[in-house]
Amino acid sequence: MALELKAITKRVGQVTHVKPTDLLLEPGHFNVLLGETGAGKTSLIKLMAGLDRAASGQILMDGQDVTTLSPQRRNISLVHQFFVNYPHMTVFDNIASPLKVAGMARSEIQGRVEAAADILQLRPMLHRRPHELSGGQQQRTALARAIAKESKAVFLDEPLANLDYKLREELRDQLPELFAGRGAVVVYATSEPEEALLLGGKTALMADGRVTQFGPTARIYRNPQNIASAQVFSNPPINLAKASVSGGMAHLGDAVSWRLEGNAAGLPDGSYDVAIRPNHVTPVQTGGATVPLVGRVLVTELSGSESSAHFQFGADTWVSLAHGVHVFRVGADHTFHMDPSKCFFFGADGKLAA
Amino acid sequence: MKTQNQKAWLFVLPVLLLVAFNAIIPIMTVVNYSVQETFGNNVFFWEGLGWFEQILRSERFHAALGRQFLFTALVLVIEVPLGIAIALAMPRSGFWVPVCLVTMALPMLIPWNVVGAMWNIFTLPDIGLLGYFLNHTLGITYDMTQNPVAAWVTIITMDVWHWTSLVVLLSYAGLVSIPDAYYQAAKIDGASNWSVFRYIQLPKMKNVLTIAILLRFMDSFNIYTEPFVLTGGGPGNSTTLLSIDLVKIALGQFDLGPAAAMSLIYFAITLLVSWLFYTLMTKDDAR
Numbered sequence: 001m002a003l004e005l006k007a008i009t010k011r012v013g014q015v016t017h018v019k020p021t022d023l024l025l026e027p028g029h030f031n032v033l034l035g036e037t038g039a040g041k042t043s044l045i046k047l048m049a050g051l052d053r054a055a056s057g058q059i060l061m062d063g064q065d066v067t068t069l070s071p072q073r074r075n076i077s078l079v080h081q082f083f084v085n086y087p088h089m090t091v092f093d094n095i096a097s098p099l100k101v102a103g104m105a106r107s108e109i110q111g112r113v114e115a116a117a118d119i120l121q122l123r124p125m126l127h128r129r130p131h132e133l134s135g136g137q138q139q140r141t142a143l144a145r146a147i148a149k150e151s152k153a154v155f156l157d158e159p160l161a162n163l164d165y166k167l168r169e170e171l172r173d174q175l176p177e178l179f180a181g182r183g184a185v186v187v188y189a190t191s192e193p194e195e196a197l198l199l200g201g202k203t204a205l206m207a208d209g210r211v212t213q214f215g216p217t218a219r220i221y222r223n224p225q226n227i228a229s230a231q232v233f234s235n236p237p238i239n240l241a242k243a244s245v246s247g248g249m250a251h252l253g254d255a256v257s258w259r260l261e262g263n264a265a266g267l268p269d270g271s272y273d274v275a276i277r278p279n280h281v282t283p284v285q286t287g288g289a290t291v292p293l294v295g296r297v298l299v300t301e302l303s304g305s306e307s308s309a310h311f312q313f314g315a316d317t318w319v320s321l322a323h324g325v326h327v328f329r330v331g332a333d334h335t336f337h338m339d340p341s342k343c344f345f346f347g348a349d350g351k352l353a354a
Numbered sequence: 355m356k357t358q359n360q361k362a363w364l365f366v367l368p369v370l371l372l373v374a375f376n377a378i379i380p381i382m383t384v385v386n387y388s389v390q391e392t393f394g395n396n397v398f399f400w401e402g403l404g405w406f407e408q409i410l411r412s413e414r415f416h417a418a419l420g421r422q423f424l425f426t427a428l429v430l431v432i433e434v435p436l437g438i439a440i441a442l443a444m445p446r447s448g449f450w451v452p453v454c455l456v457t458m459a460l461p462m463l464i465p466w467n468v469v470g471a472m473w474n475i476f477t478l479p480d481i482g483l484l485g486y487f488l489n490h491t492l493g494i495t496y497d498m499t500q501n502p503v504a505a506w507v508t509i510i511t512m513d514v515w516h517w518t519s520l521v522v523l524l525s526y527a528g529l530v531s532i533p534d535a536y537y538q539a540a541k542i543d544g545a546s547n548w549s550v551f552r553y554i555q556l557p558k559m560k561n562v563l564t565i566a567i568l569l570r571f572m573d574s575f576n577i578y579t580e581p582f583v584l585t586g587g588g589p590g591n592s593t594t595l596l597s598i599d600l601v602k603i604a605l606g607q608f609d610l611g612p613a614a615a616m617s618l619i620y621f622a623i624t625l626l627v628s629w630l631f632y633t634l635m636t637k638d639d640a641r
Binding site: 046049051070071072073076077078080081082084086087088089097098101102 | 533535536538539541542543544545549553554557558
C-alpha cells in the first residue's frame with residue numbers, strides 16, 4: 001500500500017489552501033507533516049481522506065486513482081485533535097462503529113474490537129461511555145477505532161495536542177509501535193518540530209500551502225533545502241541574517257566575520273541569507289561555538305533546564321538556547337557565541353548553498 | 355479553628371425575601387382561599403379540604419383537564435419534531451443564517467393577545483384571509499366559531515406558528531455547537547444521514563431539547579391568553595382549557611374557594627409532570 005499525491009491542489013473560492021503538491025507516502029514508518037498552524041496540514045489530510053475534493057491533481061492508493069472517491073470507499077481512518085467519539089455509545093460500540101457500518105459478522109467484530117482494546121489498554125473501559133473517560137482514554141478509543149478498522153491509511157491530525165504533557169509523551173512513545181507492521185500508511189500532522197524528530201520516519205515540511213521538503217526526518221533536519229524548511233524545522237525560530245562572503249570569509253555586518261570551513265569553504269563570493277538554530281548560539285564560548293556576537297538582551301526565559309535569551313543583533317532579533325541555567329541582564333549587552341559549522345547559507349534563489 | 359455563628363442567614367435573607375414576595379406569599383393567599391368559603395365582605399368560613407374534593411370529583415374539571423392534556427400533547431408532538439426538522443434544514447453558515455434566525459424569532463416577539471387577535475381575524479370566514487380562502491375559494495366549510503374541530507385545528511395551528519420557533523432556535527444552537535470533526539468521522543465510517551442524526555446530532559442536542567420540551571410543556575399547559583382571545587373557550591366548551599375554565603370559575607362565577615383549590619391542583623400537576631420529565635431525561639446523566 002502506498003499513497004501518492006500528484007500535483008494535488010485545493011482552493012476555496014479565490015484562496016489556495018494547498019499549492020501543487022507531490023508526495024509518495026509509504027507504510028512501515030511514520031510520515032510526519034510538520035508545519036505551523038495554517039500551513040495546510042489539515043487541508044492536505046482532508047484531501048487525502050476524501051473529505052474535501054481536490055481542485056486539480058490526482059490521488060493514488062496502490063496505484064488506483066481515488067481522487068473522486070468518497071471517504072468511506074477509501075478505507076481510511078482519521079484521528080482528530082478533538083476527541084471524536086459517539087457520545088451515546090459505549091467504548092465497545094464506538095470502536096465497532098465502522099465495522100458495523102461495513103456489515104461485518106458479530107463474532108469478527110467482537111474479536112477485532114477486543115484485540116484493539118488490548119493494544120490500547122481499554123479492556124476495562126469497553127462498557128463505559130466516552131464522557132466517563134479521561135482525555136487520554138477518549139483519544140485511545142479513537143485510535144482503537146482506527147486500528148480495529150484495519151484501514152489502508154491512517155491520518156493522525158495533531159492527535160496529542162489536547163492532551164496534557166505526561167499523557168502526550170506516553171501516547172507518543174506508543175504510537176509508532178501501535179502501527180508498526182500493519183501495512184498502513186500512517187500520516188501524522190504536528191506543529192512541533194520535536195514531535196517530528198521523536199517519531200522519526202519521514203517528514204514533509206509544510207509552509208504556506210506547499211511541501212517545502214520531504215525525506216527521512218533526521219536528514220532534512222540537518223539539510224534544510226531552503227529557508228522555509230529551515231524555519232519550519234526549528235523551535236524556537238531559527239536565527240536569520242544577511243551575510244556576505246568574500247575571499248573565503250563570511251561577514252555578518254561589520255563586526256562579525258569568520259573563515260569558512262568544511263563544505264562551506266568553496267562558497268563563491270556574494271551575499272547570502274545565513275541561518276543558524278538557537279541551540280548553536282550559546283551564551284558562553286564552548287568547543288564549536290567560537291564566533292562572538294554582541295547583542296542587547298531583550299527577553300530571557302528559563303524552561304526546565306534550558307535557558308533562552310532573545311537579543312537584538314543588528315537589524316534582527318536572535319535567540320540563544322542553551323542547557324543549564326544562565327543569567328542575563330535584560331537591556332545590557334551580552335557576548336554570545338555561535339558555531340560557524342552549523343550555519344546554513346542560502347543563495348539569492350532561497351536554496352541551500354552550503 | 356472554625357468560627358461558629360449564625361451570620362450565614364444574613365446572606366440568605368435577600369433571596370428569602372425575594373422568594374417570599376415572589377412566590378410564597380401569593381401562593382399562601384391562594385392556599386388561604388382554597389380552604390375557606392367566602393361571599394365577599396371579608397367574611398370567611400372554614401371549609402377544610404372540601405373544595406379539593408369537589409374539584410377532583412367534578413366532571414367539568416376532568417373534561418377541562420383532558421382537553422388541556424390533549425392540547426399540550428398535540429402541540430408537543432407537532433412542534434418538537436417540526437422544530438428539529440427546521441433546525442436541521444437551516445444553513446450553518448453564510449448570508450442566510452441571520453435571515454433565518456430573525457424570521458424564526460419574529461412570531462415569538464408578538465404579544466400573546468395580539469397573536470390571538472391576529473388569528474381570530476385571519477380565520478374569519480367572511481373577511482379573514484385564511485377563512486375566506488378556505489370557505490370561498492376551496493369550498494371547505496370552515497368556521498371555528500361553529501365547529502369544535504375547526505376551533506381545535508385553529509388553536510393548535512396558532513400555537514405551532516407561535517412557538518415552534520423556540521424549539522427551532524434551541525435545536526439550532528445545539529446543532530451548530532457540534533464540531534465538524536464529528537461529521538467527518540461519520541463520513542469516514544460511511545454512516546447514513548439517519549445514523550448521523552441518531553448517533554451524533556440527537557445526543558448532542560439532548561440538553562437543549564430537554565429544556566425546549568420542558569418550556570413548551572409548561573407554556574402550553576398554562577396557556578391562557580391566545581385561546582381566550584381566539585375562541586374564548588368555545589364553541590360551547592370545546593376549547594375551554596384548564597386556565598380558561600379556572601378564570602371562568604374565579605371571576606365569572608366568583609367561586610373563589612373552588613377556584614383557589616383548582617389553581618393549586620393545576621400547579622401541582624404542572625410541577626409534577628415537569629419534575630418527572632426532567633428527572634427521566636437527566637437520569638443517566640449523559641451529555
